[in-house]
Amino acid sequence: xxxxxxxxxxxxxxxxxxxxxxxxxxxxxxxxxxxxxxxxxxxxxxxxxxxxxxxxxxxxxxxxxxxxxxxxxxxxxxxxxxxxxxxxxxxxxxxxxxxxxxxxxxxxxxxxxxxx
Numbered sequence: 001x002x003x004x005x006x007x008x009x010x011x012x013x014x015x016x017x018x019x020x021x022x023x024x025x026x027x028x029x030x031x032x033x034x035x036x037x038x039x040x041x042x043x044x045x046x047x048x049x050x051x052x053x054x055x056x057x058x059x060x061x062x063x064x065x066x067x068x069x070x071x072x073x074x075x076x077x078x079x080x081x082x083x084x085x086x087x088x089x090x091x092x093x094x095x096x097x098x099x100x101x102x103x104x105x106x107x108x109x110x111x112x113x114x115x116x
Contacts, residue, residue, distance in 0.1 A: 003035060003036055004035070004037050004111045004112060005038045005109055005110050005112075006027075006030050006037045006038065006039050006110065006111070006112050006114065007040050007042060007106055007107065007110035007112070007113045008023055008026070008027045008039060008040070008042070008116060009042050009047075009114065009115045010023055010041065010042065010043045010044070010047035010116045011044050011046065011047045011115065013049045013050075014049055014050040014057070015049075020047075020050055020060065020116065021059050021060055021063075023114070024060045024063040024067070025063055026114065026116075027039050027041060027063070027067060027072065028066045028067060031066070031067065031070040031072060032070070039067070039070070039072045040073060040075065040106055040110070041067070041073065041074045042075045042103055042106055043074065043077070043095070044077045044080050045080055046084075047080075047116075048076050048077065048080045048081050048084060048086060049084075049086075051074065051091045051095040052090055052091060052092065053091065053092050064094070068094070073096060074094050074095050074096065075095075075096050075097075075098045075103065076095045076096070076097050076098070077097075077098060077099070077100055078098065078099050079099070079100045080100075081097065
């Protein structure tokens with residue numbers, strides 16, 4: 001089977017649900033499977049809180065290590081950060097800030113979009 005571009009879209013806060021953990025686990029399955037899909041992770045809306053330095057991401061540490069090994073990038077939408085009063089200085093080092101227009105391009109390029 002051919003490699004496909006997958007966009008994992010996280011728009012919920014990282015607390016109170018299992019969405020972030022399950023989304024990370026699913027993204028690892030996509031990159032580590034036989035088909036080796038190209039995975040991109042995008043945090044929008046309240047999902048941007050996952051990118052903060054002080055958020056407890058220990059539950060996902062193993063997933064994050066694997067995703068990094070496969071070159072998966074984490075993107076955070078700038079306009080959603082600003083709407084929540086979050087500066088780029090408050091983000092973890094593994095987050096890349098992009099504009100909403102660039103996020104739209106990720107949507108256009110993706111063959112499958114998975115919302116978490």
